[in-house]
Amino acid sequence: MLCVEKLKVSYGQSEVIHGLSFDVKPAEIVAIMGRNGMGKTTLMKSLMGVVPSAAGSIRIGETPVERLESYERVAKGLAYVPQGRMIFSTLTVQENIETGLSVTGERSVPGQIYELFPVLLEMKGRRGGNLSGGQQQQLAIARALASKPKVLLLDEPTEGIQPSIIKEMARTLCRIRDEIGLSIVVSEQVLSFALDMADRVLVIEKGEFVHEAPRAGIDEARVSSFLSV
Numbered sequence: 597m598l599c600v601e602k603l604k605v606s607y608g609q610s611e612v613i614h615g616l617s618f619d620v621k622p623a624e625i626v627a628i629m630g631r632n633g634m635g636k637t638t639l640m641k642s643l644m645g646v647v648p649s650a651a652g653s654i655r656i657g658e659t660p661v662e663r664l665e666s667y668e669r670v671a672k673g674l675a676y677v678p679q680g681r682m683i684f685s686t687l688t689v690q691e692n693i694e695t696g697l698s699v700t701g702e703r704s705v706p707g708q709i710y711e712l713f714p715v716l717l718e719m720k721g722r723r724g725g726n727l728s729g730g731q732q733q734q735l736a737i738a739r740a741l742a743s744k745p746k747v748l749l750l751d752e753p754t755e756g757i758q759p760s761i762i763k764e765m766a767r768t769l770c771r772i773r774d775e776i777g778l779s780i781v782v783s784e785q786v787l788s789f790a791l792d793m794a795d796r797v798l799v800i801e802k803g804e805f806v807h808e809a810p811r812a813g814i815d816e817a818r819v820s821s822f823l824s825v
């Protein structure tokens with residue numbers, strides 16, 4: 597569903613992503629794990645077209661998107677939940693989700709979204725800025741789902757969120773995979789979260805993949821060693 601080949605990304609003269617290749621199947625969750633500064637956010641931004649790629653290809657299904665603007669990539673089926681969530685704090689919960697509807701032309705929030713996130717239904721008239729961190733993260737995911745994507749990109753969704761809510765988020769992402777059939781790419785540093793929801797784990801170091809494992813065969817100690825400083 598998502599196919600990335602030999603992707604390179606640079607900031608000025610400095611190359612940060614060095615020819616990464618990976619793919620994500622329909623209804624598969626891939627976790628990209630790595631310490632701070634290893635290139636997770638840059639990879640996500642380049643997939644989304646927020647940062648331009650210097651070389652390589654990105655396909656959604658059969659469609660090459662690496663030359664498209666971000667909004668065109670959204671129309672082709674990519675959705676992005678950035679690090680820090682970036683919800684609109686002065687808009688209500690419902691208005692925040694509605695901003696995602698412009699892509700589909702639908703007028704009201706699909707019931708399925710509130711089914712996945714019942715707390716957002718309870719709080720739909722509240723301003724985004726008044727929600728807890730965990731609720732804001734759910735809102736950011738709900739807004740991304742409103743564009744009816746094929747591939748969902750999440751950049752460090754557990755950052756600043758308490759452990760009980762992290763567990764719940766893992767369950768929700770599995771439901772999104774199983775009930776909607778989405779392909780999901782999550783960048784993460786929390787191994788327990790990745791083990792709760794990912795079908796496959798890729799470890800990134802200095803812009804290169806250094807380890808890959810299906811969840812069933814994962815060597816937790818090995819992956820942890822990549823994550824510790």
Ligand SMILES: Nc1ncnc2c1ncn2[C@@H]1O[C@H](COP(=O)(O)OP(=O)(O)OP(=O)(O)O)[C@@H](O)[C@H]1O
Nearest residue numbers: 607612630631632633634635636637638639679752
């Ligand atoms: N706008 C920028 N200009 C120049 N260099 C940058 C820029 N953004 C990131 N970098 C560099 O690119 C490298 C990868 O950073 P990136 O933010 O992608 O890492 P990360 O794994 O997402 O880390 P974090 O977990 O802190 O978000 C780092 O060396 C960083 O200093």
